[in-house]
Amino acid sequence: MKLKPEVLETDILIIGGGAAGCFAALTASEKSEVQVIIAEKANIKRSGCLAAGVNALNAYITEGETPQSFVDYVKDEFNGVIREDLVYTIAEKLNSVTKKIEDAGLPILKDENGDYVSRGKRSIKINGENIKPLLASEVSKKENIRVMNGLNITDYILKNNKVIGAYGFSIDEEKFYVIYSKAVICTTGGAAGIYKPNNPTFSKHKMWYSPFNTGAGYAMGIRAGAEMTTFEMRFIALRCKDTIAPTGTIAQGVRTPQVNSLGERYVKNYGKATTINRLYSTVMENLNGRGPCFLKTKDINGEQENELFKAYLNMAPAQTLKWVDSNTSPSTENVEIEGTEPYIVGGHTASGYWIDIDRKTTLEGLYAAGDVAGGSPKKYVTGCFAEGEIAANHAISYIENKTNEKIDELEIQSELSEINGFFQNEGTIYTIDQVEEVMQKTMDEYAGGISQGYSYTKIKLKTALNRIDELIQISKKLKANDCHELLFIYEIIDRLYVAKVLIAHLMARAETRWRCYQENADFPEKDDNNWMKYVNSIYKDGNVQILLRDLIERREIS
Template sequence: MERVRLDTDVLVIGGGTAGCFCALTVAEHSSFEVLIAEKAFVKRSGCLAAGVNAINAYIGKGETEASFVDYVKKDSEGIVREDLVFSIAKGLNRVTRKIESLGLTILKDEKGEYVGRGKRSIKINGENIKPILAEAVTSKERISILERVQIVDYILANDEVIGAIGFSLADNKLYEIFAKAVVCATGGAAGIYKPNNPQFSRHKMWYSPFNTGAGYGMGIRAGAEMTGFEMRFIALRCKDTIAPTGTIAQGVKAEQVNSKGEAYVSKYGKATTYMRLYATVRENMEGRGPCYLKTVGVTEDQEKELFKAYLNMAPAQALKWAENHTGPSSENVEIEGTEPYIVGGHTASGYWIDNNRKTTLKGLYAAGDVAGGSPKKYVTGCFVEGEIAAQSIIREIQNKEISDIHLDEKDVAYIHKFYSNKEGSYTYEEIEEAMQKVMDEYAGGISQGYGYSSDKLKIASKRIDELIELSDSLSANDSNDLGKIWDVIDRLFVAKVLIQHLEARKETRWRCYQENKDYPDKDDNHFLKYVNSIYKEGKVNVFYRELIGRDDIYEHKY
């Protein structure tokens, strides 16, 4: 591979929600040069690629920054970084106004006020939110964008991240990028578990199928501290289409009912995000399924609005209605759970960071879905984290120089060695499918009602280690193959860490998300704390940290 060295002040890995906003903030508030490395195309990449129909993290009327923290803490059963959530809450409305000024249409009433969809949610016409963000980024002279480049590892020197290595998916180039500061904004991880739409429909899932846990994988291998992987996210969605249910539940106030027409969520406890899922799983397991969102009887105008909303955001649901010559007014919408995902925007999985979004690796920041500790940040919360990271970087690198280190061929050979491997017994697709089968059956996937046991996790751990070893012998014919191989490797490392986190929380704190069959009850006396880990010399070392309050000041000690 042709080796290309690039130097920049700030390297942003991932041109999605948080990455773009971080780059934009640096460009608008300093004279530093920013390089965004994106494995796809910034205009339509990441979780916002297909658009979104609401801003789901907003401080609405009657709400405060403190009440937002209380809501997140309550919904997450107390296991949140209150300091991080509070810092996000303080910026939510500001970044909302910022994206509106860039061209996003936010619906308003006759008084000119935002139309609410709930206490913390407002309606938008967001099918073009990513192109709007991409246009803002590309218009800045000091921002360069390197597209179709897959970053796979950090460059470290003296325990500090000084850059990253990746390769082009379009030609035969290996990039060595050096920077004064590096921001990881690659998103969370999909594809770890066997999907509920397998084979040719396997990419019809809740989370972006192209978010492979690359940022997690890089951090794990480099020895960064990780947190909250056991707090998985499992979405409650419209069956088969995997379209959002919140659009119906909040849009027309539809309640969840079983096959007998009975509302069932309340009998399982408070209607938290995970409990709505758990209640649905239990109803199906006990023979009262299928379960639905009760939409029969909605008005003609409401039905039109639902069709419009789904055409903007999840066309498969509108097409399903059309194909069956039906609609929500005449047929209830069947619902089901997805496979589990590891994502720090909805739950708390990710890098352990301080309030400035610094990771435990000096020189490396994390923002958005890849950053842990702060659930329910959604789009605007990711914007805020990108902004916070950028502001910290501007302060930190004023007098810093780019490293003059030069890598030898032996330093990068492991990345493209797969070109030299002889065609082996397995393909990357077969390794990935084996991983998904293992995780589904032994680490709490759909087939197990999301439950797991210590004995099953031991089997999962052994099998994942075997697959990591097998992945070393995979063979690549071109850069596309090489990219897929590294996708599998990153997912395997996420799975390895996840298994140890699930094992370490010897309780059940979040039904379905973390359903420990050996310990079916919540245990505040012993586990009202964070489960963290550091990977070193092939082993995931798990430990616990005490809770951090909203007014606490936490800083890393490098």
């Protein structure tokens, strides 16, 4: 095979057609003269984290709460190291973007007074199994949005440290795309599959985060020299064992406690019942011989049980099917829980691009929104909507009176030659699956995976880094027989670059600030005196350069 070049031009290129990408496109489309391309490697109707649906909007300002109380909550959950300015600008928009998605047709549950039904202090219930097709439908109505499904973006086009577009290839046709754009918004999501999953071999894609989000946006930014932040704040989900179904549906939906094998409520023994402590306490109970651990659902009433059956059918049917298949139910048997492998995801933690309040990255012309944007944990679906809206609004202002810049034809041919080279590689003794397996095993054993209780040391991290560097070199020699295999190669390469930066961040923070998420065995305690700061990085000449930045507090937004 040999890909052939095709050149396109647009005003705004959005990379990734998930929650943030769709909302950014819809916002930009309100200016009819603006032409938008959404590049989506799958199909926008069922792509990204919302592909299978969701049963709640977990970031909402409910009655009695304010944007500032939301910031305070996020700050407390993550021990002070967040971007208050970013979280606040999201919080200001949570309710307005919720209204927009409801007006588009999303069913939001209401009580007899017509008020939204809350699931928690900052969460409301929805019937969201079709939230992604609904978003895709809204996008399809806009004449100035072009959706390019099956298009995998590989790298940004750079000119004088400015992003002027992106390269990509079609998964279905033998085409190499050069897309020039006056502004680029990256909304590709986070990174799964870096660590060995807790359901390996044939079930390796049964994981908490979308297995098709492989860190492409992060990796493109890393290779382009964008400043990244807080990769060391990994995310590890506490889930129902085997099915990887969400535990919040039970914990918040029917208000059940976590208990160990002795029936003891154990979370309180480890501090406040934060998201992190619910995970950390479960890991510790298992390590100390008091596991397995459960959500105490036994003896819930029939109405609550039916609610759980329906809720999981909407978003994680494997859990309902497990009950049916084993001829049991949540009211007759407690639900066992466990942690997943670590993920890098800016929607739940703070990993991602270093951005300003307009969602501009450190590279001119490039914006980041959603899971790929750093600094603002717990943004969830509505927070991704909010960031997509913010990024698009500023991008519209940025492109005023601008024309598309171009690069030399020789640069295009060089990029095309590199991509076509994977079809021509011969004699390699490694397969894509083998590189993936070694990467995941390395990260699991030497960079704080499940087998290590999420803990790591500097010595082990150095071993991991050496092996990841070796794998990066090996990955360049992999062979693709078609465009689908070419996609898998680029997904592996992207995850390896993310792993390299992650290791550097884990090595840099000489404390343990977020239990399990960042469990440094060399420095097992929190150190507020020296580490109330951000760990940032810039990749240059094959090395990850660490930068430490002071905390940014909330700024009044005029």
